Amino acid sequence: MLPLSKIQPCLLEDLSETEIVKCLKDLSDGFTKSRHKIDDLYASRKHISSYASFYLPTNMYKMEFLLSQLPEKLLEQLRGSTIIEVGTGPGTYIFALIEALKCQMCSFVGVDHSPLMLEQAKKLHDSLYPCSDITWRADIPKVDGEKTLVFGNSLNEMGHYSALKLVKSNKAKIVICIEPGTKDSFENMGQFREGMIKDGYQILYPCTSNGPCPIIKDKKDDWCHQVVRTKLDDSIERLSQMIKLDRKTMPAIFHVYIRNEFAALNDSSGKYRIVRTVKNIKHAFLWDICLTEGDDNKIVRIEVMKKDFKKKEVKLLEAMSTGHLIDFEITKKLSADKWRVKLSHSILDEL
């Protein structure tokens, strides 16, 4: 989406590759092990520039993938609302939305409590998207009309309670979350989901209904997340190898909500969501899917026979991201929660 060569001239600091690699290692350590250091890193021009060099262009792919999974009717509503990214950092998901929705006419607000992140975002905005209507601020302003709130790797930093308060006080119509694909983040998102449903929202992604999450209900030692698989440009791939952080296969937790009165925009009922690609064996793919049965959601393991597909289609299925909505016909129930299926070929149109 955005190659490093386009980002580099707009960074707060002109850094050598060695400096970027060192700062990225500090940031990665801050995100995973030393969270107490993160505010200091957000106050350093070098670290903000490094974040913008690496996390911004790679995270943008996550939004592109998520939008490809949402119904067009919902995207229309998104375009018609003011889109506010809370914890925007260098403007990551605002720029991703501009690129993916092709909407020069949309209004955006980027909110962050780090002044340096906002300075970096503004610099990228002025150089790369000068015609886009974006306001950068430390808090959410009063806005007329419908609002979409986007939380991108920020809900885990502010906690589910603060995020729920923001959703409520701003009466958001649509809420999009793109959060780290970790177990801790899943717990936080589980509490956020519960609060959102109580507050009158319908979850559109990844769940196919507001019923309880089977992983939480059955206390499974597991977490629901998606995996975005992508190709990177050479310069980013090089950075990724130098800091030993794979960005071609990115785990993430995506949630999308809409206020209950717009629940008709949901197109996932009666369908199945792939929540894990478990194994690729010689004759079949083994995938875990989540589906709705009555008031409940449950997980079933399906066996998708490769012989139903051409060779190049099998290759596409092998390389696909996790999180697609699929349709199939059950050919044999191997047990209550293990089915052999004939997959509808419609998924190939999305790959």
Ligand SMILES: C[S@@+](CC[C@H](N)C(=O)[O-])C[C@H]1O[C@@H](n2cnc3c(N)ncnc32)[C@H](O)[C@@H]1O
């Ligand atoms: C990991 S960065 C994510 C940036 C961007 N959304 C992305 O995914 O690339 C988290 C950002 O959230 C901001 N943040 C955390 N808590 C916040 C809060 N309560 N209000 C505003 N910004 C917040 C931080 O300053 C930081 O810039």
